[in-house]
Amino acid sequence: MSESTVETGEYPAPLSSDGVPRPRRAAEDTPGHDAVVLLERTRGVVDPELRAAVQSLPVQLRRIALYHFGWSHADGTPAAGNAGKAIRPALVLAAASALGGANARAAAVRAAAAVELVHNFTLMHDDVMDRDTTRRHRPTAWAVFGVPDAILTGDALQALAVRLLAVDPHPAAGRAAARLAECVIELCAGQQTDTALEQRAPGEVALDEVLAMAEAKTGALLGCACALGALYAGAEDEVVAALDTFGREAGLAFQLIDDVIGIWGDPRRTGKPAGADLAVRKKSLPVVAALTSGTPAGAELAALYTRPHTAGDGAEIARATVAVEQAGGRDWAQAEAADRMARAVQELARAVPAPEAAGGLLALAEFVTRRSS
Amino acid sequence: MSESTVETGEYPAPLSSDGVPRPRRAAEDTPGHDAVVLLERTRGVVDPELRAAVQSLPVQLRRIALYHFGWSHADGTPAAGNAGKAIRPALVLAAASALGGANARAAAVRAAAAVELVHNFTLMHDDVMDRDTTRRHRPTAWAVFGVPDAILTGDALQALAVRLLAVDPHPAAGRAAARLAECVIELCAGQQTDTALEQRAPGEVALDEVLAMAEAKTGALLGCACALGALYAGAEDEVVAALDTFGREAGLAFQLIDDVIGIWGDPRRTGKPAGADLAVRKKSLPVVAALTSGTPAGAELAALYTRPHTAGDGAEIARATVAVEQAGGRDWAQAEAADRMARAVQELARAVPAPEAAGGLLALAEFVTRRSS
Numbered sequence: 001m002s003e004s005t006v007e008t009g010e011y012p013a014p015l016s017s018d019g020v021p022r023p024r025r026a027a028e029d030t031p032g033h034d035a036v037v038l039l040e041r042t043r044g045v046v047d048p049e050l051r052a053a054v055q056s057l058p059v060q061l062r063r064i065a066l067y068h069f070g071w072s073h074a075d076g077t078p079a080a081g082n083a084g085k086a087i088r089p090a091l092v093l094a095a096a097s098a099l100g101g102a103n104a105r106a107a108a109v110r111a112a113a114a115v116e117l118v119h120n121f122t123l124m125h126d127d128v129m130d131r132d133t134t135r136r137h138r139p140t141a142w143a144v145f146g147v148p149d150a151i152l153t154g155d156a157l158q159a160l161a162v163r164l165l166a167v168d169p170h171p172a173a174g175r176a177a178a179r180l181a182e183c184v185i186e187l188c189a190g191q192q193t194d195t196a197l198e199q200r201a202p203g204e205v206a207l208d209e210v211l212a213m214a215e216a217k218t219g220a221l222l223g224c225a226c227a228l229g230a231l232y233a234g235a236e237d238e239v240v241a242a243l244d245t246f247g248r249e250a251g252l253a254f255q256l257i258d259d260v261i262g263i264w265g266d267p268r269r270t271g272k273p274a275g276a277d278l279a280v281r282k283k284s285l286p287v288v289a290a291l292t293s294g295t296p297a298g299a300e301l302a303a304l305y306t307r308p309h310t311a312g313d314g315a316e317i318a319r320a321t322v323a324v325e326q327a328g329g330r331d332w333a334q335a336e337a338a339d340r341m342a343r344a345v346q347e348l349a350r351a352v353p354a355p356e357a358a359g360g361l362l363a364l365a366e367f368v369t370r371r372s373s
Numbered sequence: 374m375s376e377s378t379v380e381t382g383e384y385p386a387p388l389s390s391d392g393v394p395r396p397r398r399a400a401e402d403t404p405g406h407d408a409v410v411l412l413e414r415t416r417g418v419v420d421p422e423l424r425a426a427v428q429s430l431p432v433q434l435r436r437i438a439l440y441h442f443g444w445s446h447a448d449g450t451p452a453a454g455n456a457g458k459a460i461r462p463a464l465v466l467a468a469a470s471a472l473g474g475a476n477a478r479a480a481a482v483r484a485a486a487a488v489e490l491v492h493n494f495t496l497m498h499d500d501v502m503d504r505d506t507t508r509r510h511r512p513t514a515w516a517v518f519g520v521p522d523a524i525l526t527g528d529a530l531q532a533l534a535v536r537l538l539a540v541d542p543h544p545a546a547g548r549a550a551a552r553l554a555e556c557v558i559e560l561c562a563g564q565q566t567d568t569a570l571e572q573r574a575p576g577e578v579a580l581d582e583v584l585a586m587a588e589a590k591t592g593a594l595l596g597c598a599c600a601l602g603a604l605y606a607g608a609e610d611e612v613v614a615a616l617d618t619f620g621r622e623a624g625l626a627f628q629l630i631d632d633v634i635g636i637w638g639d640p641r642r643t644g645k646p647a648g649a650d651l652a653v654r655k656k657s658l659p660v661v662a663a664l665t666s667g668t669p670a671g672a673e674l675a676a677l678y679t680r681p682h683t684a685g686d687g688a689e690i691a692r693a694t695v696a697v698e699q700a701g702g703r704d705w706a707q708a709e710a711a712d713r714m715a716r717a718v719q720e721l722a723r724a725v726p727a728p729e730a731a732g733g734l735l736a737l738a739e740f741v742t743r744r745s746s
Contacts, residue, residue, distance in 0.1 A: 058562035060569070125528060129521040148502040148568050151524060152561040155498060158528065159557035162535045166551035174547060178539035184532035188525040189431035195521050196433070 035090075035367030038360055042090040042112065049113040053160045064153040068124055068141045082136050087368055088225040089116045094360035095229025095243050098352045108232035110168045111176050115225045117161035118180060122187050122221075124154035129195065158184065172231040179231065183224035190216025197283055202291050202305040210288045211252070219251035222368070226361070230351070242351035243361075249344035250365040256337035257369055259284035260330060263321060275317035278324075279309045285336070290329030297326035341369060408463075408740030411733055415463040415485065422486040426533045437526040441497055441514045457509065460741055461488045461598040467733035468602025468616050471725045481605035483541045484549050487534040488598045491553060494530035495560050495594075497523050502568065531557065545604040552604065556597035563589025570656055575664050575678035583661045584625070592624035595741070599734070603724070615724035616734075622717035623738040629710035630742055632657035633703060636694060648690035651697075652682045658709075663702035670699035714742060 054065045066072040070082040089112035096108035126132070127140040128150050134140065142150035165177040193213040197205050226247035230240040261270055262277035262284055277284050283291075290298050291305070301323040309316065324330060344365055352358040427438045439445040443454040462485035469481035499505070500513040501523050507513060515523035538550040566586040570578050599620035603613040634643055635650035635657055650657050656664075663671050664678070674696040682689065697703060717738055725731040 057558060058565075060565050061558070061562055121528075125524055129524060149565060151498055151502060152565050155494075155528075155531065156558045156561040158531055159554040159561070163551050163554035163558075166547055166554055174539055177550065178536050181532040181536035181539060185430060185434070185529045185536075188529040188532070189434055192431075192433050192522060192525050 032363075032367050032370065034359065034363035038090050038094060038364060039086050039367075042086045042093055045093070045109050046086060046089045046112045046116060049109055049164070050116055053113060053117065053164060057156055057160070060149075061153050061156045064141055064145050064149050065157060067144065068120060068153065070136060070138070074139075074144045084116075084120075084136065086116065087364065088119050088221060089113065090364055091115075091222060091225035091247060091361065092229040092232075094364055095226045096232045097229075098233075098357045098361055099230055099235045099239065099243075100233025104229075104233035107170055108229055110164050110170075111173075111228045111232055112225075114161040114164045114176075114180060115221065115228060117157050117164070118184060118187075119221060121154045121157035121161070122184075122191070124150050124157065126191060128154075129191065170232060172234065176228045176231050179224060179227055183220050186216045186220040190214075190218075190220065193217075200283075202281075202283070202302045205283055205288055205291065207285075207288050207292050210283060210285055214255045214285060215248060215252055218255045219248035222251035222254075223247035235351075239351045242347045246344045246347040246351065246361065246365070249340045249347065250368055253337040253340035253344065253365075253369045256285050256333045256340065259286055260333050260337075263287075263324060264330065275321055278317050278320045279311075281305050281309065286324055286329035286333040288329075289332040290324040290327035293327040293329070295327045297323045301327060337369065341365070405736075405740050405743065407732065407736035411463050411467060411737060412459050412740075415459045415466055418466070418482050419459060419462045419485045419489060422482055422537070423489055426486060426490065426537060430529055430533070433522075434526050434529045437514055437518050437522050438530060440517065441493060441526065443509060443511070447512075447517045457489075457493075459489065460737065461492050461594060462486065463737055464595060464598035464620060464734070465602040465605075467737055468599045469605045470602075471606075471730045471734055472603055472608045472612065472616075473606025477602075477606035480543055481602055483537050483543075484546075484601045484605055485598075487537045487549075487553060488594065488601060490530050490534035490537070491557060491560075492594060494527045494534070495557075495564070497527035497530065499564060501527075502564065543605060545607065549601045549604050552597060552600055556593050559589045559593040563587075563591075563593065566590075573656075575654075575656070575675045578656050578661055578664065580658075580661050580665050583656060583658055587628045587658060588621060588625055591628045592621035595624035595627075596620035608724075612724045615720045619717045619720040619724065619734065619738070622713045622720065623741055626710040626713035626717065626738075627741045629658050629706045629713065632659055633706050633710075636660075636697060637703065648694055651690050651693045652684075654678050654682065659697055659702035659706040661702075662705040663697040663700035666700040666702070668700045670696045674700060710742065714738070 050069070051071065054062060054069065054071075056062075057065055063072070063076055066076075067074055070079055073079050092108050092112035092115055093105050096111075097105040100107075123135065124141055127135060128142045128147055132140055133143045140150070141153065145153075161180065162177060165173045165180065168176075190213055193209070194217055197209060197213060223244040224247070226243040227240050230243045235243075259277070262272075262282070263275060263286060265272075265274075267274045273279070278287070287301070287305075290301050292298070301320060304316065304320050304323065345362065348358050348361055348365075352361065423442070424444065427435060427442065427444075429435075430438055436445070436449055439449075440447055443452055446452050465481050465485035465488055466478050469484075470478040473480075496508065497514050500508055501515045501520055505513055506516045513523070514526065518526075534553065535550060538546045538553065541549075563586055566582070567590055570582060570586060596617040597620070599616040600613050603616045608616075632650070635645075635655070636648060636659060638645075638647075640647045646652070651660070660674070660678075663674050665671070674693060677689065677693050677696065718735065721731050721734055721738075725734065
């Protein structure tokens with residue numbers, strides 16, 4: 001790996017296995033094509049492990065978990081299923097594959113399922129805490145089965161994740177379990193901080209705090225997924241750490257872009273009304289950048305944010321949207337997202353110097369940061 | 374071990390290390406003395422491990438956990454602490470000691486702390502679900518910090534338990550983690566069933582269902598604690614299973630006696646008004662035994678239970694109390710508790726034939742089943 005590759009985070013043209021640059025095939029040039037293929041392959045190998053784990057739950061908890069994963073309707077009858085995009089398990093498998101080839105990838109399937117179980121346990125609990133009534137276009141588990149059942153099923157999913165790793169004879173399983181437990185604690189701290197920041201006055205939230213919260217809430221599990229893949233490939237500590245940072249930074253880039261879309265996204269594509277985040281006074285990253293900008297537009301936004309939104313007041317949302325933009329919130333978020341992605345790619349190049357080996361992880365990171373735009 | 378020992382579950386007179394029967398010293402004859410000593414010793418070695426784990430949490434989660442364990446006040450200032458009786462960690466250490474001596478006992482301290490973390494994670498979540506506002510004579514964590522923070526801190530305590538075992542180099546740690554994860558799932562299922570049974574009509578609850586629920590909710594973790602101690606002593610599978618059953622049966626005996634006390638206990642000793650369980654229409658074990666007795670008193674109780682209790686109606690509580698007794702609920706519960714304890718002692722004798730080695734576990738089981746009477 002040349003020094004300049006690390007500095008710029010750019011990979012040279014793809015090389016064939018004999019080291020000679022080769023042209024890309026047309027299908028590979030379709031944006032997101034590689035990632036979509038990886039995600040489909042991931043669902044193909046991880047879903048059976050995931051379903052077997054969920055099927056092992058006691059009957060009532062199983063029913064709620066099957067519903068949450070989209071594998072059954074509320075009445076228990078089978079459903080076509082929409083268990084999410086499987087980005088985290090795909091990162092586990094892509095990291096294992098990048099560093100240890102097909103054998104490591106095959107060995108890491110349980111770890112990939114464990115990461116997906118942890119992700120879904122946090123979704124179930126977050127929905128309870130945030131009182132969100134819709135997830136993946138369906139009523140949330142607590143909205144259907146009640147708060148106690150959703151809390152208990154989330155608890156059981158965390159335990160299922162642990163059990164998957166605890167019964168895995170792979171030599172990396174113990175370290176993976178410790179790493180995943182560490183990540184759960186970080187996820188909880190991130191969610192805790194998110195709730196606390198939302199309750200503070202607009203002028204009392206620092207940009208560093210929101211960035212740290214977003215890293216814990218969104219970046220930590222993406223980083224952990226990559227780290228687990230690296231552990232299953234038997235990678236050195238510094239390679240594991242570099243892939244962890246790759247996932248974290250890509251996760252933060254995703255969050256920044258997601259927050260931009262939450263304000264300026266096309267309602268026909270986001271499925272949410274324009275400015276929905278502003279209407280609920282969400283302290284998203286571009287908003288806090290604007291609030292802390294020291295500009296007149298930032299002060300105007302702070303004044304708007306101290307009053308609750310009147311439902312249907314489109315003019316007020318329009319004023320807030322313009323204020324975030326004039327205060328530099330949009331530009332900052334987009335530049336920050338680009339910086340984070342550059343850092344992610346640098347770390348990836350450090351951990352996986354061969355561009356061919358790194359291709360899957362790169363494709364997933366690009367997919368993640370583009371998926372809702 | 375003679376066959377008759379297994380059958381009757383009775384230990385012969387204590388033997389000295391050279392096999393000669395020795396007289397008991399006076400202090401050992403004080404009921405509960407051995408158990409109290411064991412519990413104090415347990416707190417002495419497990420608390421530092423437990424505190425170190427809690428101290429490693431991110432600051433906000435740590436504050437809530439320290440409060441829950443009684444180690445700090447709500448404002449964060451240090452408190453004298455009342456983290457509970459440490460029965461579960463004492464069972465871990467006593468089981469390890471019974472089967473592997475002092476070395477196994479010392480090796481099992483992390484596992485003992487992990488069991489206590491799991492116990493406390495379930496307490497925090499149960500308090501949220503049951504809306505209980507008091508625990509160990511203080512406001513519950515959710516009542517002080519809010520529901521989201523209590524859910525998140527509970528989640529983090531489960532992860533802390535996993536991390537303790539995942540970083541433990543002991544060869545039994547992996548199996549212990551799997552066993553503990555399995556137990557968490559059973560605890561969740563037990564709590565789920567408890568909530569579901571409480572919502573059913575009095576005539577629609579079977580005694581077997583309530584017994585199974587009580588075994589999952591109360592017996593499972595006591596059994597798991599004993600099993601973990603056995604694993605850390607390197608015991609054979611059947612010995613681990615026998616100690617698991619010992620803990621489960623003792624736990625069920627405890628629950629039966631606790632339920633009797635919930636109806637006939639002395640308010641000055643229980644700290645709750647007489648008949649408190651009847652006032653909230655709790656479907657405790659003696660109540661369900663009465664409801665399913667097919668007696669006129671059982672029918673009278675069912676009729677009372679279909680109507681909500683009028684606060685302060687002491688005559689109605691008195692009628693319900695007499696009805697449970699006349700329907701045989703009290704006698705059944707006491708006989709069932711005795712049967713369960715006999716079974717527990719049988720299993721203990723099977724797992725640990727030497728009475729001297731089994732003494733600690735026996736003392737703890739007796740303490741548990743007598744502690745609230």
